[in-house]
Amino acid sequence: MLETRSKISTALYWAFVWGCGLAMLAFMIGPILLALLMSFNSGTTLRFPPEGFSLRWYEMLFDPIASEPIHTAAKNSIEVALSTVAVVTLITAPAAWALARAPKRFAGSVEPVLLAPLVLPSLVYALAALLALSLLGLGPSFLAVLIGHAAVFAPLMFRTVLGLAQRMNPALEEASATLGASRARTFLRISLPGILPGILAGAFLVFMQSLDNVSVTLFLGDPGRTMLPLRLFAMLEESLDGRVAAVSGVLILAAALLLVTLQRFGGRDAR
Amino acid sequence: MIRKETLLSWPMIAFMVLFFISPLLLLAGISLRGADGSWGLGNFAAFLSDPFARGVLTGTLALGAKVTCFVSLAALPLVMLYWHAGKRLRGLILICTLLPMLTANVVRTFAWVVLLGRNGPISQTLLGLGLTERPFSLLFSETGLIIALVQIELPLLLLPVFAVLNRADRKTLEAAEVLGAGRWRAWFSAIFPQIIPAVLAGWVLVFASATTSYVTQSVIGGARLIYLPQFVYREVGVLFQWPMAAAISILLLASTGVIMLGLTMLARHERLQGHA
Amino acid sequence: SGGKVVAATFPGSWEDAYRSIVGPMVKDAGFDLTVAPSLAQDQIARLMASPGQPPYDALLVSPGQSDILIQEGLIEKIDPTRLKNWDKLSPAAQNEWGPYVTIEVNGIAYNPEVVDKPAGYKALFEDPQYEGNLALIGFGSNTATMAYTEINKAYGGTYDNMQPVFDLLEAYLPKIGAIATSGSNQMTMYQQGEIAVFMASTGNVAKLRELGMPCEFAHPETGSPSVPVAIHLVKGASNPDGVYAYMDAAIDAAAQTQLAEPPTAMIPTNMDVPYSEVVSQFVTPEQVANAVYPDWQAINKHRAEWTETFDRLVVR
Amino acid sequence: MADTGLQISNVDHSYEDKQVLHNVNFDVPDGKVVALLGPSGCGKSTILRAIAGLITPDRGRISLQGRDLTKVQVRNRKLGMVFQNFALFSHMTVAENVAYGLAHLPRQERRERVSRLLELVRLTAFANRFPPSLSGGQQQRVAVARALATDPSALLMDEPFGALDRALRSELQAELVRMQDDVGITTVMVTHDQEEAQAVAGQLVVMNEGRVEQVGSPEEIYDHPASLFVNGFIGHANQQHATVTGAGRLRTADGSEIAMNRTLNYLPGAEVIVTSRPEDLSLSLTEQPGAIAARFDRAVVMGRFLTIDAKLPDGTAIKAQVLRDGGPRPGKGDAIWLIPDTSRLHVFPGNNQIN
Amino acid sequence: MADTGLQISNVDHSYEDKQVLHNVNFDVPDGKVVALLGPSGCGKSTILRAIAGLITPDRGRISLQGRDLTKVQVRNRKLGMVFQNFALFSHMTVAENVAYGLAHLPRQERRERVSRLLELVRLTAFANRFPPSLSGGQQQRVAVARALATDPSALLMDEPFGALDRALRSELQAELVRMQDDVGITTVMVTHDQEEAQAVAGQLVVMNEGRVEQVGSPEEIYDHPASLFVNGFIGHANQQHATVTGAGRLRTADGSEIAMNRTLNYLPGAEVIVTSRPEDLSLSLTEQPGAIAARFDRAVVMGRFLTIDAKLPDGTAIKAQVLRDGGPRPGKGDAIWLIPDTSRLHVFPGNNQIN
Numbered sequence A: 001m002l003e004t005r006s007k008i009s010t011a012l013y014w015a016f017v018w019g020c021g022l023a024m025l026a027f028m029i030g031p032i033l034l035a036l037l038m039s040f041n042s043g044t045t046l047r048f049p050p051e052g053f054s055l056r057w058y059e060m061l062f063d064p065i066a067s068e069p070i071h072t073a074a075k076n077s078i079e080v081a082l083s084t085v086a087v088v089t090l091i092t093a094p095a096a097w098a099l100a101r102a103p104k105r106f107a108g109s110v111e112p113v114l115l116a117p118l119v120l121p122s123l124v125y126a127l128a129a130l131l132a133l134s135l136l137g138l139g140p141s142f143l144a145v146l147i148g149h150a151a152v153f154a155p156l157m158f159r160t161v162l163g164l165a166q167r168m169n170p171a172l173e174e175a176s177a178t179l180g181a182s183r184a185r186t187f188l189r190i191s192l193p194g195i196l197p198g199i200l201a202g203a204f205l206v207f208m209q210s211l212d213n214v215s216v217t218l219f220l221g222d223p224g225r226t227m228l229p230l231r232l233f234a235m236l237e238e239s240l241d242g243r244v245a246a247v248s249g250v251l252i253l254a255a256a257l258l259l260v261t262l263q264r265f266g267g268r269d270a271r
Numbered sequence B: 001m002i003r004k005e006t007l008l009s010w011p012m013i014a015f016m017v018l019f020f021i022s023p024l025l026l027l028a029g030i031s032l033r034g035a036d037g038s039w040g041l042g043n044f045a046a047f048l049s050d051p052f053a054r055g056v057l058t059g060t061l062a063l064g065a066k067v068t069c070f071v072s073l074a075a076l077p078l079v080m081l082y083w084h085a086g087k088r089l090r091g092l093i094l095i096c097t098l099l100p101m102l103t104a105n106v107v108r109t110f111a112w113v114v115l116l117g118r119n120g121p122i123s124q125t126l127l128g129l130g131l132t133e134r135p136f137s138l139l140f141s142e143t144g145l146i147i148a149l150v151q152i153e154l155p156l157l158l159l160p161v162f163a164v165l166n167r168a169d170r171k172t173l174e175a176a177e178v179l180g181a182g183r184w185r186a187w188f189s190a191i192f193p194q195i196i197p198a199v200l201a202g203w204v205l206v207f208a209s210a211t212t213s214y215v216t217q218s219v220i221g222g223a224r225l226i227y228l229p230q231f232v233y234r235e236v237g238v239l240f241q242w243p244m245a246a247a248i249s250i251l252l253l254a255s256t257g258v259i260m261l262g263l264t265m266l267a268r269h270e271r272l273q274g275h276a
Numbered sequence C: 001s002g003g004k005v006v007a008a009t010f011p012g013s014w015e016d017a018y019r020s021i022v023g024p025m026v027k028d029a030g031f032d033l034t035v036a037p038s039l040a041q042d043q044i045a046r047l048m049a050s051p052g053q054p055p056y057d058a059l060l061v062s063p064g065q066s067d068i069l070i071q072e073g074l075i076e077k078i079d080p081t082r083l084k085n086w087d088k089l090s091p092a093a094q095n096e097w098g099p100y101v102t103i104e105v106n107g108i109a110y111n112p113e114v115v116d117k118p119a120g121y122k123a124l125f126e127d128p129q130y131e132g133n134l135a136l137i138g139f140g141s142n143t144a145t146m147a148y149t150e151i152n153k154a155y156g157g158t159y160d161n162m163q164p165v166f167d168l169l170e171a172y173l174p175k176i177g178a179i180a181t182s183g184s185n186q187m188t189m190y191q192q193g194e195i196a197v198f199m200a201s202t203g204n205v206a207k208l209r210e211l212g213m214p215c216e217f218a219h220p221e222t223g224s225p226s227v228p229v230a231i232h233l234v235k236g237a238s239n240p241d242g243v244y245a246y247m248d249a250a251i252d253a254a255a256q257t258q259l260a261e262p263p264t265a266m267i268p269t270n271m272d273v274p275y276s277e278v279v280s281q282f283v284t285p286e287q288v289a290n291a292v293y294p295d296w297q298a299i300n301k302h303r304a305e306w307t308e309t310f311d312r313l314v315v316r
Numbered sequence D, E: 001m002a003d004t005g006l007q008i009s010n011v012d013h014s015y016e017d018k019q020v021l022h023n024v025n026f027d028v029p030d031g032k033v034v035a036l037l038g039p040s041g042c043g044k045s046t047i048l049r050a051i052a053g054l055i056t057p058d059r060g061r062i063s064l065q066g067r068d069l070t071k072v073q074v075r076n077r078k079l080g081m082v083f084q085n086f087a088l089f090s091h092m093t094v095a096e097n098v099a100y101g102l103a104h105l106p107r108q109e110r111r112e113r114v115s116r117l118l119e120l121v122r123l124t125a126f127a128n129r130f131p132p133s134l135s136g137g138q139q140q141r142v143a144v145a146r147a148l149a150t151d152p153s154a155l156l157m158d159e160p161f162g163a164l165d166r167a168l169r170s171e172l173q174a175e176l177v178r179m180q181d182d183v184g185i186t187t188v189m190v191t192h193d194q195e196e197a198q199a200v201a202g203q204l205v206v207m208n209e210g211r212v213e214q215v216g217s218p219e220e221i222y223d224h225p226a227s228l229f230v231n232g233f234i235g236h237a238n239q240q241h242a243t244v245t246g247a248g249r250l251r252t253a254d255g256s257e258i259a260m261n262r263t264l265n266y267l268p269g270a271e272v273i274v275t276s277r278p279e280d281l282s283l284s285l286t287e288q289p290g291a292i293a294a295r296f297d298r299a300v301v302m303g304r305f306l307t308i309d310a311k312l313p314d315g316t317a318i319k320a321q322v323l324r325d326g327g328p329r330p331g332k333g334d335a336i337w338l339i340p341d342t343s344r345l346h347v348f349p350g351n352n353q354i355n
C-alpha cells in the first residue's frame, strides 16, 4: 500500500520532470523557432504562415551595400554592449561578493539602491541622466552611453552573482588567507571561481539587454550613431523586414558556437 | 567606520550614487514641479487621488506578480529537469534558455503577435481540433500578454538558478533519500533550499522586467490594457509633462522597491545561509 | 568643408533615403550630413533635456510637434532667401519655421479582399461589415488624432467639444477589431490579417502594397486630413549654414523625385516634381491642395485631456 | 546462505576506471554491530554507499533479511546513515534535521522522539540552532541523532564519533551498546578507533586496498591476525626478518635466537617475518637470555604506560609498551633489552612487506 | 612575560550574544607543540580561529614571538592552519591545493616542495585528483600537507589526523615529531585522541566550557589532575562519594573504608569525591581487605587488556582495566572485588558533579 503510493509518487515525479520539463522547454523556444523559421521565409515579408524556404533574408543581411546601415548599427551596439559588460563586471562582481559578506544591516540598506535601476523605465533614466549631464555642461558621448548602460544594467549581474556569493563557503577564503594569500589573490583564485557562473550568466544578461536598449543610447549617445535595436524596431514595425529575423538567426548561431567552444575548451569545473 | 569586508562594494556603490542616484534626485526634484510652475507634491497627489491612475499602478504591480508567479511555475519542471540532466542535456537546456535572450525584443514580441493572432498556430490548431468554432485572437488580452511575458522573462529566472545548480551539493540529497524521503520531498528539502537565493534573484529580475517591458506590454497588450511604462512614455513623448512622468516613475520605483527590499531581506535569512 | 550638420530623421526608410539621397547633395554643397535617426517625440525630448547645447542642428517633425517646439522656443524662423529652391515649393509648403519636405495625406486603409471600400469615416461605424475588422489607436498618434477630430466634426462636434466622437467610440467599443498602440503597430496587425481597416497615410498603404499585401486607400467623405512634414532649424544650432544647405537639398527637385519612389513614396512639395506612379494611385495634386489641414494649436491645447478621456474609455 | 542480517557478497566497484572494491564479502548478523576498519582510502565509505544504494556496484549482491537490495530504491531501504562529512541540511534547525525522517509520525510523537534523541546526543540546548553555527563535534552528533531517529532496519555509520572527545564518545558508545542490547539494529560502523571497534562491535571486518583481509571477533583478530597487514593494522606490530632454523626455532636478522613454544608451518630455511606487539615486550636495562637488544630512542607517557621507541642494531624501529614505574629511564642511545612473550609472537611469510 | 613562543592572554569571545571563551590563557613555548583538549563545543576551534585572526576576540591579547598579533592581518600572520572541515579548494587539484601558499617560490622549488609533502602524507598518486573525489582521510591529508607547505611560523591544527586510521596516524604523528625535532614549529593542535596528544605534545591544555582547566605535561595532568573534570576527561575516572573520617582516611558512600597513604587537605567530616582509574584497579573474584565490592556487568577485550564494567551496590558504574589472562570470567551479576592502588586515588571536593 505504502509502496504503491511511493511508486505512484515517483512516477508522477518523473512525469513532471520530463513531461512538464520538456513541455516548458518547448514553450520557451517555440516562439524563437518560429522567428527562426520566418527568417527562412521566401516571401517578401515576415507574414505568417511563411510561403517557402529561402536564404534570401540572410543574403540580404550580409549584402555589404544594401545592409550597410544594419552592419554599422550592429557594430555600434556591440561596441557599447561589450564595453558595458566589461565595466559592469569590474564594479559588480567584487561588490556582490563583498556584500554577501557584509553585515546584514549594511547590505540590506545598500542593496535596494543597487537594484533600483531595474525598475525605473530606462527612458526616464535616460532623460534624467541627459538633464544631469547638461547641468554639468557636458554633452552626449560614448562615455556617457557606457556609463548609462552600466548604471542601468549592473543590477542584472549584481543579482546573479549575489546568489552564488551568498552560498560560498567562507572557510575557503579563510584558508586562503591563512596561507598568506593577499586579498587580491584570494579573490582571484578562490572567490572568483566560486562566483564565475554568476558572472557569466550576468554578463550574458547585461550584454543582451544592452544590445536591446534604445532609450539610453538614444539620449546619451552621439546622435549620429545608429543603434541596432532602433534599427530593428523601425524595420519590423514599418515593413516586417525579414532581415530582422535573420539578425536573430545570426546571433543565435554565434552564441551557439561560442557556447560549444566554451564547453569544449572551457575551464574545468570539478564537482 | 568602513568595514573591511565591504571595501570592494564601494566602487559600485560610488558608481551608482554618482551615475544613478544623482540623476534620480534630479528627477525627484522635477517631480515636485507643478504644471503651473509651483513646487510641491501636487503631481503625486494628482496621480494618487485619481482612481484610474491608481488602477494603472496596481495593475502594473499585479502584472509583475502574475508574470513572476507563472514564470516560477513554468521554471520549476525545467529547473528539476536541469538538475537531473546529464552534461549534454544540461548544455542543451542552457542553449535553449539563452535563445530567447539572443533574439531581439522586437522579434520575440513579433513572434508572439504571430502566435497569438487569429491566424496564428494556436488559434488554428484549436480550430482544427474543433475545440473552437471561430478563429480567436489572444492579442490585446491580458492572458496573451502574460503568456508572452512568461516566455520572454523565463530565462531571467532560469539563468541565475542554473548558475547555482551547477555548484549545488548532492550530499544532502543523498542524506534525504537515505532518510526515506520520496523524490519530491528530497528535491524540495535538499536541493531547492540551495537555489532559493538564486530564485529570489530571478524574481527580482523577472518582476522588474515584466513591469517595465514597454514594447511587449504595448504591442501584445494593445491600448486597452495600460501599464505604467505607457503612462510614463506618453507623459514624456506626447504630452511633454515631465514632472508628471517623473512623479509616476518615482512611484513605480518606490512601490517596486518595497517588494524588492522584502525579497532581498528574505535572501539573507539565516536559513538560507548554508553553503556548499 | 563647411563642417558637420546633424539632422534628425525618422528611423528606417526615411533615415536610409535621406542618408543616400540627400547626404551626397549636402556634401556637394560643402557640408557633412549626419543623419540621426530618432522618433519625433524623442527628438523633442532630447532637445528639451539638453538646454543650451542642442544635440541636433535640424529636426524633422510634423505640425503637431512643431507647435510644441515653437512654444518651447526650441526652433527659429528661417530666412527663405537663403534657400535656392524656396520658390519652387508650393506656396502651402513655404512655412516660415522651415520648409515642408512632404505632405502626408491620411485616410482609410482597407483590405479589399475582406471588406468593401468604405464610403468615409461614418461608414466605418455604421456599416456592419466593418465590425470586428476596424482598428483604432489613441491620441498619441497624429493620424488618429486628426481622424477623430474629423469624425467628431461629422457628428456635430468641435475642437472644444469632442463629446460626440467619444460617445460614438464608447458605443462602438464592443464591435471594435482592435485598439493598437501605434500606427506602425497597426501595419503589423494588418499584415497578420488581424485587422482589415485602419486610419492610415498614403505612405502606409504604399508600403503595404509594396510588401505584396492587398491594400487600398479610401479618402474620407469629409476630406483627407493631411500633415506636412517640416525641417526646422534648431535654435542655437552649431551650423546654421549647413542646415540651410540641407533644407535646400531636401526640397530640391532631384531629391524629391527620388523620394517620391518606393519605398518612401513621399508626396513632393517641389512644384517641379511630378507625382510618381505610386503616389498618383492615391492622390492627385488637387486632392492635396484641398485636403483638410487641422488646427494643431487647438489640438495641442486639448490633447492631454483627450488622451486621458480616450484611455478611460477604452481601458478594460 | 542465511536469510537474516545484512549480507554483502562479491561486491566490486569502480570509480571512473579505477577499481576500489574487489570482491568484498561479509555478513552482519541480525541485530549485531560490525565494525569496518582499514587504512584511509581502502574503500570503507564506498561499501557503506553501496549498501545504502547511493552507488550501484559493478558486481555482487547486497541483501538485507534475505531481500536483495539491488532493486530497492534508496529511500525504501529504510536505513539510517551517518555520513562521513555529516551532510546536514544547513537550512534546517538541528531539531528539524533530526525530525526529517519522521514525517510519517504524528506531530506530538515526532516532537518527543526528537527531544529524546537530542538528549541522547547532549544537544537539547541546541535544538533551534542552524548547523553552520555548531562546532564540528556538535554537527556530528546531529548527524548521529538524525540517523537514529527513524528506527532504521539497519544502521550505516561512517566514523560517527570521530569528532568527539573520549568521554562523550564512550558515553555514546555505551548508549549505542545499550540500544543494541534493547532493539538490536543491524549496524555497520566505520571507525578508525580500534578501542571503539572493540567496544561496540562483535565482529570486525578489516579491509585493505578494497579487499577484505579478515573478518572475526576482536579477540580473534588481535590474537590470530590472518596476515601481516592485519597484525600491524590492529594494534602495533614490531617486525623482524628471521629465518626458520628448526621446529619452533628462528634466527632473527640480527642474529638472536628465538625459541617459540609451538611448532611453525614453515620449513627450516624459510624466510619469515616475526612480529611482536609492544605490550608483549618487557623492558630490561641489563642483558637477558632471549631478549632483543636495542638502543633506546625516546619514551612517551601514555596514561599509566610508557611507550618506548627503540632501534634494533640494523636500524629497524621497535616499540614497547611497559608499565610506568617511576624508575630510572634510559637516555637516548642507551642499550636496552626487550624481552618478548614468545607465546604471543606471530610469524608470517617473509616476502611480504607491510604497507 | 616571555617574548618568545605563542601567548594567549585573557581571551574572551562571544558568538552573537553567547560567550564561548572565558579568559583563556596559555603559552606555547617556541618550537613546541601544545595539544588542546576538551569536550565537544568547549571552544577549541574558536581559539584556533582567534589565533589565526579569523575572528577578533572581544578581549585579550594574542602574541607570537613577542609581537602582538591583534593588528596583524590574517595573511601576514604566516600561520599554517588545518581546518576541522578541511576547507579544501575543490576547483584545484590536490597538488594545486598544496602549492597554493607557495606562490612566491620559483616554479621548480615549488614543485619539489609539493611532491615532498605529498609523499609525506602518502598522496603522491593523487596529485592530480580533485578533492571531492577523495576519501575523507585523503582529504584530511591534503589539508595537512597544504598547511605544512608554507613553512609557517606557527601551526594550528584542528584534529588534523582525526579521519585517519591508527597506523597512518601514528606515522604522521611520528613525522610531525621528527619535523618538530628538526625545525621546531610552534604548534597548537586540537585533538580528541589523548594518546595522540601525549605522543606529540609536550604540554596539554585541557579546556571545559570555554575555560582552561589545566595546563601541564601529559604526566602532570594524568597524575595530578587539577579538577574532577580533568581527572575524568583525561583517561577514565571512577567516582565514589565519600566522607573524610580522619587523616588520610575516607569512608565511601557504600560503607567501605579507604586508607590513603598520604594526608589530605580536607577536614574530617568533609564530603568528597574519590576517584580511581580503571587501570589502577585489579580484579579479584574473592573478597579482599580494602577492595571495592561490585557486581560484574560485562567485559570488553581491548587488545591485551580486558575492560570490565561493573556496578557498585548503590548502582554507580565502575570500570576496571585488567590484563587479559585467559582465566575464568565472571558472569553478569556475579560479585567481584576491585582492589584500588590507594597511592593513585584522587580526592576532590564533593559538591562538584562531573559533566
Ligand SMILES: Nc1ncnc2c1ncn2[C@@H]1O[C@H](COP(=O)(O)OP(=O)(O)OP(=O)(O)O)[C@@H](O)[C@H]1O
Pocket: D132, D133, D134, D135, D136, D137, D138, D163, E015, E016, E020, E038, E039, E040, E041, E042, E043, E044, E045, E046, E047, E084
Ligand atoms: N558561527 C557560530 N555562531 C554561533 N555559535 C558558534 C559558532 N561557531 C561555534 N559556535 C559555538 O561556540 C561553541 C564553541 O565552538 P567550537 O567550534 O570552538 O567548539 P570546539 O571546541 O571546536 O568543539 P568540537 O570539538 O565539537 O569541534 C559551541 O557551543 C558552538 O556551538
Ligand SMILES: Nc1ncnc2c1ncn2[C@@H]1O[C@H](COP(=O)(O)OP(=O)(O)OP(=O)(O)O)[C@@H](O)[C@H]1O
Pocket: D015, D016, D020, D038, D039, D040, D041, D042, D043, D044, D045, D046, D047, D084, E132, E133, E134, E135, E136, E137, E138, E163, E164
Ligand atoms: N567520487 C569518487 N571518484 C573517484 N574516486 C573516488 C571517489 N570517491 C572515493 N574515491 C576513491 O576510492 C577510494 C576509496 O574511497 P573511500 O571513500 O571508500 O575510502 P575510505 O575507506 O572511506 O577512506 P577514509 O577512511 O579516508 O574515509 C579512494 O582511493 C578514493 O580516492
Ligand SMILES: NCCCCNCCCN
Pocket: A123, A214, A215, B214, B233, B234, B237, B238, C039, C041, C140, C182
Ligand atoms: N524604448 C524606446 C521606444 C520608443 C518609445 N516611443 C514612444 C512612443 C509613444 N507613442
Ligand SMILES: [Mg+2]
Pocket: D044, D045, D046, D084, D158, E135, E136, E137
Ligand atoms: Mg571514508
Ligand SMILES: [Mg+2]
Pocket: D135, D136, D137, E044, E045, E046, E084, E158
Ligand atoms: Mg572544533
